[in-house]
Amino acid sequence: QDKKVQPREPVSARMVANMLTLAGAGRILTIDLHAEQIQGFFDIPVDHLYAAPIIGDYLIKKGLQDSDTVVVSPDVGGVARARALAETLGAPLAIIVKRRPEPNKSEVKEIIGDIRGKTAVMIDDMIDTGGSVVNGAESLIARGARRVFACCTHPVLSGSAIERLSNAPIEEVVVTDTIPLTPEKLLDKITVLSVAPLLARAIEHIHRDESISSLFRDTP
Incomplete structure (x- = not known):
């Protein structure tokens, strides 16, 4: 949590940052932070990595690098992440516009972009309860998408997420092992x-006092 939602509520991201520093950490590696501003809570160097190249390479091997594929951002806030993957795949971009009546619940209002007859690849930083990704997949199929893939970095998969994903019109869910x-x-x-190879390369570059910017290929 990177901000207060209610009075007298702690900013837990700051607390965790302080705990890691007090425990002796001298540098932090992160992957796809849900809120990138969390980097500013640390008083030690932070290197923020992205899993997009790992996911992109996998999708290319599956043959999803063509004009029949469309990369879909599940909300307006994830457009940068989706655009980076779209550029990797050489695919167009679509955006799901939705409203959230309450936490962990969303309603699709419209989809911007051409998805009819295409393979839709949704990309997000995490899948928690699965409500958003399942609603998105159902809306994509209803509006003419031929098939749907869902990708994320952090598979939280809380509550009834597994049951939802199991019954959803999603051909494959691609995640990483951050969780x-x-x-x-x-x-x-x-x-x-x-994500082990990505972290290993980052650690190697740091120990050699080399820039890790080369690891930011195809990132938001």
Whole structure:
């Protein structure tokens, strides 16, 4: 949490940053922060990495690098992330416009972009309860998308997310291993990609006093 929502509520991101610093951390590596401003809560160097190249390479190997693919941002706030993936795949961009009547609930108002007859690839930083991604997939299919893939960096998968994803019109859910998944969450349609090589390269560059900017290929 990067801001106060109610009076007398702590800013927990600042507390975690202080705890890590007091524990002796001298530098922090992060991947796809939900709120990038959290970097400013640390008094030590922070390197923010992105999983987009890992996900992009996987989708290219699946043959989703063509004009029949459209990359979809699940909301207006995720456009930069979706645009980066769209450029990697050489695909057009579409945006789901929605409203949130309450936390973890969303309603699709419209979809900006041509998705009819295309393979839609939704990309987000995380999937929590699965409500947004499932609503998005259903709306894409209803508006003419041929098939739907869902991708995210952090598979929180809380509550009834697994049941929702299992029944959703989503062909494959591509996630990374930033959050380990228990066996009961490993659906056949879930593919887990490792971020270990990305972190290893970043650590190597840091120890050699080299720039890690080369790791920011195809990022927002």
